[in-house]
Amino acid sequence: MNVTDDYLQYPWRRAGYDHERYEWSMLTDRPKVSWPRGKRLAVWVNLSLQFYPLNQRGVPFKVPNGMTMPYPDLRHFSLRDYGNRVGVFRVLEAFERYSIRPTLAINAQLAQDNPYLLNRLAGLDGEFICHGWNMDHLHYGGQDLEEETAVVQRSVETLRELTGRPVRGWLSPAKSQSWNTPELLAKNGIEYCCDWVNDDMPYAFQTANGPLTMMPLSSEIEDQFVIGQNLHSEDSWVQQVKDAFDYLLAESAEQGGRMLALNIHPWLMGQPHRIACLEEVLAYISGHDAVWQAPAGEILDHFKAQSEGSSQP
Amino acid sequence: MKERVDAYQYWPYEQRPKIQWPNGARIAFWVAPNIEYYELDPPSNPHRKPWPQPHPAVPGYSIRDYGNRVGHARQMALLDKYRIRGSISLSTALCDHHPEIIELCRERDWEFFSHGIYNTRYTYGMSEAQEREMIRDSIETIHRSTGQACAGYLAPALSHSEHTLDLFAEVGQELFGEQAGIYTCDLFHDDQPTPVNLRSGKRFISVPYSMEMNDTIAYVVNKVEPRHYLQMLKRNFDRLYAEGGTVMCIPTHNYQVSCPHRMKAFEEALEYITGHSDVWVTTGREIAQHYLANDYDTAQLAIAELTSRSPR
Numbered sequence: 044m045n046v047t048d049d050y051l052q053y054p055w056r057r058a059g060y061d062h063e064r065y066e067w068s069m070l071t072d073r074p075k076v077s078w079p080r081g082k083r084l085a086v087w088v089n090l091s092l093q094f095y096p097l098n099q100r101g102v103p104f105k106v107p108n109g110m111t112m113p114y115p116d117l118r119h120f121s122l123r124d125y126g127n128r129v130g131v132f133r134v135l136e137a138f139e140r141y142s143i144r145p146t147l148a149i150n151a152q153l154a155q156d157n158p159y160l161l162n163r164l165a166g167l168d169g170e171f172i173c174h175g176w177n178m179d180h181l182h183y184g185g186q187d188l189e190e191e192t193a194v195v196q197r198s199v200e201t202l203r204e205l206t207g208r209p210v211r212g213w214l215s216p217a218k219s220q221s222w223n224t225p226e227l228l229a230k231n232g233i234e235y236c237c238d239w240v241n242d243d244m245p246y247a248f249q250t251a252n253g254p255l256t257m258m259p260l261s262s263e264i265e266d267q268f269v270i271g272q273n274l275h276s277e278d279s280w281v282q283q284v285k286d287a288f289d290y291l292l293a294e295s296a297e298q299g300g301r302m303l304a305l306n307i308h309p310w311l312m313g314q315p316h317r318i319a320c321l322e323e324v325l326a327y328i329s330g331h332d333a334v335w336q337a338p339a340g341e342i343l344d345h346f347k348a349q350s351e352g353s354s355q356p
Numbered sequence: 357m358k359e360r361v362d363a364y365q366y367w368p369y370e371q372r373p374k375i376q377w378p379n380g381a382r383i384a385f386w387v388a389p390n391i392e393y394y395e396l397d398p399p400s401n402p403h404r405k406p407w408p409q410p411h412p413a414v415p416g417y418s419i420r421d422y423g424n425r426v427g428h429a430r431q432m433a434l435l436d437k438y439r440i441r442g443s444i445s446l447s448t449a450l451c452d453h454h455p456e457i458i459e460l461c462r463e464r465d466w467e468f469f470s471h472g473i474y475n476t477r478y479t480y481g482m483s484e485a486q487e488r489e490m491i492r493d494s495i496e497t498i499h500r501s502t503g504q505a506c507a508g509y510l511a512p513a514l515s516h517s518e519h520t521l522d523l524f525a526e527v528g529q530e531l532f533g534e535q536a537g538i539y540t541c542d543l544f545h546d547d548q549p550t551p552v553n554l555r556s557g558k559r560f561i562s563v564p565y566s567m568e569m570n571d572t573i574a575y576v577v578n579k580v581e582p583r584h585y586l587q588m589l590k591r592n593f594d595r596l597y598a599e600g601g602t603v604m605c606i607p608t609h610n611y612q613v614s615c616p617h618r619m620k621a622f623e624e625a626l627e628y629i630t631g632h633s634d635v636w637v638t639t640g641r642e643i644a645q646h647y648l649a650n651d652y653d654t655a656q657l658a659i660a661e662l663t664s665r666s667p668r
Contacts, residue, residue: 044402046481051490053473055395056452062396067454071429103410184410220414238414241421243616259422262415263615273579283582287617294430294616303616 064225065248065257075299076244076349078342082335083295084288085342086328089237089260089306090134091214092149092164094156094177095123103183106217108267108308123310127153127160130313134321138167141325146339148174148214148237148306151198154205161205170338172212172237173202179216186221195227211235211340214260225250235343243291243301245346256347258304258339263287265306270317277320284324292333302342303328363521363552364545364562365659373654375548375601377646381636382600383593384643385629387440388541388565388607389431390510390572391457392475393447394420403480404515423611424450428457430614431622436464438626443640445471445510445541445607448494451501462502467639469541470494470524472512479515487517491527495536505532507641508563510541525558534559539644541565547602549647551656559648563603563640568592570607575618586621593629603643604629 055061078085097120099110108123110116138145147169154161154171164171175182176198182191203210211234215224218238228236229252236248237260248257262268264287269280288303295301305324312321328334377384396417398406407413435442444461446468451458461468472479473494479487495506509524517523521540528537540552543562552560567573569592574580580588589606596602606625608614613622630637 044481045483046401046486048486050399050401050477050482051486051493053449056449056473058452058455060396060453061393068425069429069456070426072456104408184412215414218415219409220412222412239418239421240415241418241425243426259418262419264617273581275579275581279581279583283617286582286620287615290616290619 063249065246068246070242070244071298073244074350076346078300078335078345080335083300083333084292084331084335085300085302085345086334086336087146087258087260087302087304087339087342088138088143088325088336089146089148089214089304089339090131091174091306091308092127092131092147092153092160093123093174093216093308093310094127094150094153095120096177096179099179101179102181103185104181106178106181108271109178126308126310126313127157130311131160131309133313133315133318134307134309135163135167137318137322137325140322141329142336143325143329144336144338145169146172146212148172148212149202150174150177150216151201152177154202165206170212170340171202171206171208171210172214172339173199173210173233174214175216177216181217181219182215182221182224183219184221186223188223191221191223192227195224195231199231199233211343212237212258214238218262225255226252229253229255235339237304237339245302245343256343258343260304260306262306265308266311267308271311277317281320281323285327288328292331295333358518361543363554364543364550365553365663367550367659367662369547372548373651373658375647375651377601377636379636380634382602382634383597384603384636384638384646385593386443386603386605386638386640386643387435388445388605388640389428389435389442390445390471390607390609391424391428391447391450391461392420392445392471392609393424393450393453395474395476398474398476401478401480404478404513406476420611423609423614424454424457427610427614428460430619431608431610432460432464434619434623434626438630438637440626440630440637441466441639443467443469443508445469446498447471447473447475447512448497449473451497455501458501467508467641468498468502468504468506469508469510469640470498470506471510473497475513478513479511479517479520482517484517484519484523487519488523488527491523492531495527495531499531505535507536507644508539508541509537510565514542516542521552521560522554522556525554525560526556529556529558538648539563539640541640547596547599549603549643549651551652551659559652561644561647561652563643563647564605565607565640566605569605571612571618572609575612582618582621585618586625589625590628597632597635
């Protein structure tokens with residue numbers, strides 16, 4: 044099978060990007076940012092609270108960490124459910140011990156179906172963000188617009204009603220988006236999105252329904268990527284997070300404030316043989332006096348307060 | 357389809373003529389940062405899907421963008437620290453998209469070689485004329501943006517045709533004579549440069565680039581831990597340094613090696629390697645030119661002698 048000459052045409056070959064979502068800029072070229080009380084490294088601890096349905100449709104693909112065996116996959120369903128029944132309480136205890144103010148990215152259906160858990164989470168000094176409806180409601184290119192419009196609206200409204208809070212942030216299941224997702228988020232009053240992992244700082248992101256801010260939630264050091272996908276040991280995960288922390292802290296001394304975004308999953312780090320590794324990481328992070336540990340929305344607010352009026356991309 | 361690659365001949369590693377690197381160096385060491393552009397919505401190719409998910413593939417696109425927005429400056433600072441000039445495997449459309457990166461590398465006298473136009477446009481399905489045009493575009497773009505005559509080639513996303521090496525050498529010759537189109541990074545058959553025989557008869561070689569030390573192969577395909585990657589790099593270096601007359605390459609990607617949790621491993625590897633006395637820290641082009649000037653003819657003679665003694 045041969046390609047036509049169109050394959051050698053490049054309509055978006057131009058200065059900047061091959062899209063109009065955000066401006067090109069290198070991190071080193073931007074104005075320096077500082078965090079409250081002269082802190083240099085903002086640490087965003089993100090807890091992803093998820094519901095993986097047993098009757099997974101897998102449209103348009105099977106979500107990573109979801110069901111893999113023929114129906115009914117009791118094994119994976121219950122392993123993920125373990126996180127919301129057992130693991131999460133170990134994680135919350137660790138948060139309390141190290142005074143962590145978490146960002147709680149929760150599937151709206153889980154919030155709806157599990158009032159006990161929601162109530163427990165609401166008692167923390169954290170922030171809820173919407174993690175879509177559930178892990179089998181992926182947003183994807185080619186998705187019917189009406190269908191996606193309804194899912195986004197239902198997810199955001201459900202979480203706002205249940206929590207009585209504004210819910211300013213969004214994390215798509217599997218960070219998967221359609222071409223319309225950013226527009227739908229802006230239309231529903233979402234201020235920031237965590238899906239695009241292309242920066243170590245927030246940046247402005249355009250939609251046809253007004254601007255969003257992208258708050259990149261790193262995939263590279265998250266537990267499910269390092270331990271779950273790459274099959275590295277828990278100890279190696281600890282080492283990698285510490286190395287990332289040390290590096291960003293050193294960079295912040297030269298280049299201004301940086302952000303470390305650490306995403307964790309209760310079904311993974313809440314296991315008895317892993318929880319001590321999470322505690323070790325939290326102890327390392329919270330023990331440093333150059334760290335400002337805060338929920339994502341507060342990091343965003345401090346960032347925006349400084350970048351308004353400047354040509355911050 | 358052919359049964360084997362016929363651009364080079366079997367040539368056992370033992371009993372080869374000794375390669376002498378400049379100043380008595382035991383090893384030629386080069387770092388090849390891939391600076392790539394992947395498109396958000398590339399056209400489909402009948403032989404290979406550019407992204408595993410429906411477009412927009414946000415996770416894949418955005419981490420590669422991280423490389424250019426964030427990672428490049430980190431890697432460049434590190435190479436500056438160890439006085440290493442990068443040999444860039446370049447998605448040449450990046451000259452248009454992100455000329456700031458090109459300028460930073462040009463100021464440092466880094467080498468630019470062709471890695472196609474985009475890493476989401478594959479050679480598969482191209483006619484010979486189309487592939488020739490794509491290669492010509494990439495070489496001309498490098499010259500227009502940097503003033504350099506492109507010496508080397510690594511096919512975009514390692515997508516090849518049967519004519520890839522021939523076409524690269526021919527287009528290089530047409531545009532810039534002996535200065536351009538002299539080496540390929542597409543062959544992984546050796547730890548030393550070797551002659552590559554082309555239909556044009558141009559003096560052309562393979563420069564070892566290494567898939568094994570490639571950060572993306574290590575981190576993404578083989579899923580190694582950052583500190584283990586450091587061990588692999590040290591061991592690779594130690595053995596090649598001990599053997600002498602060898603080439604070590606670290607092919608990197610600014611979205612892999614420059615992530616905060618991996619920088620320490622890369623830095624320690626560079627510290628270790630450049631801390632040895634007999635290392636020629638160089639570029640792909642300089643290795644190729646040195647080999648063509650000093651070793652190519654000897655190698656061709658040795659190979660011809662071996663072939664005549666023991667015809668396969």
